[in-house]
Amino acid sequence: MPVFVTILRSFLKVGKMKLLYWLDEWLTHSRSQQQAQLPMSGGDLLDDVFVKYEFVDVNKPLLFTFSPAGTNVQQQDIDEDFAPWGYHLAKKQHVNVISFQHLGKSNWFRSRNLIFFLEQLTTLLEPFSYRLGYGLSRGGFAVGAFANLLQLDQVLLFHPVSTKNKALAPWDNRSSTELAQQFDWEGDYHDLDLGKAKGYIIYDPTNHIDRLHAKRYPELTHLRVFGMGHGTHATYLNKFGFYKQVAVDFIRYQQLDIAQFRQQTKTLRFKEDYYQSLNKANAYSEHRLGLLSKAHNILIDEKEAHVQEHQAQIDVQPLIDIALKHQDDHPQDAIQLLEMAQQLVPNDPLVEHKLRQLL
DSSP: OOHHHHHHHHHHHTTOOHHHHHHHHHTTSOHHHHHHTOOEEEEEEETTEEEEEEEOOTTSOEEEEEOOSSOOOOGGGOOTTOOOTTHHHHHHTTOEEEEEEEOSSSOOSOOHHHHHHHHHHGGGOTTOOOEEEEEETHHHHHHHHHTTTTTOSEEEEESOOOOOOTTTOTTOOOHHHHHHTTSOSSSTTOSOOOTTOEEEEEEOTTSHHHHHHHTTOTTSEEEEOTTOOTTSOHHHHHHTTHHHHHHHHHHHHSSOOHHHHHHHHHHHHTOHHHHHHHHHHTTTOGGGTTTTTTHHHHHHHHHHHHHHTTOSSOOOHHHHHHHHHTTTTOHHHHHHHHHHHHHHSTTOHHHHHHHHHHO
């Protein structure tokens, strides 16, 4: 009997890795027989990670999702109705999905049992020819770290952490970095390894640490949304459906319409409560301090970035965002920034609207 089958059956005896055992049997059938056995769903507990999966059609993409920070799910919270982050979204798009939910707060998908599972899983997914990865923050790290192993074709990452290896990212001085040092950051899959994967990374360029992590993904298309960095207002972006709509487009079409994406971010700027929420959420964030004095530098940086992306128009959003965040405490400064933005983009209706309110 092959050693691999022996290992799988030994895990089955203790109630683990049912998915690997099922896939190993499923692969012995013809493609039509494989399709006839679908849909198939289930879940496995892998030490400190719970995985839930559903296969619906061998001809549709297979999506991998990994949960972000901010949850404290425990093993006792897992029941038959529990769904990891991103699982329900994938089901609604009728694609195949394998979702990983970390358990506990300080968990970076570094479990040896999980890694062994992924190493075996990737050898059993041959029928699924197109594979996607979707992750936010800590989940973005996992998608990037396992992308080559899982042979992902396209990825969507929201302000991901590329690694917690201090030698590779010495500038990441968040408190989460120290907590993460309990894990091995020099062993396998401790850093991004995209392999052939292409796709998109969405982040806040005014967040210094987020920007430096994003620079470590030069293979991806960089899309910037100001004010959405770590510790700011992700819950408010969820409220406006921003994350969800971008993810749905990615899952459905395996690509994003960049022009439409930029329009969505502009539409977001028209929501007054967006700025009120942004101001409140950023009240104590480090990168908020000194934004007024850095406005010109941010604009220059963004102009260079947009030139590289072959954009004909300068993006004045950073000036507008800074002005609106400080309009109550520093109205004159806000007016000056808006007047500067108006000179660069004379027909921006939001700039004209806010200037009329402040003058």
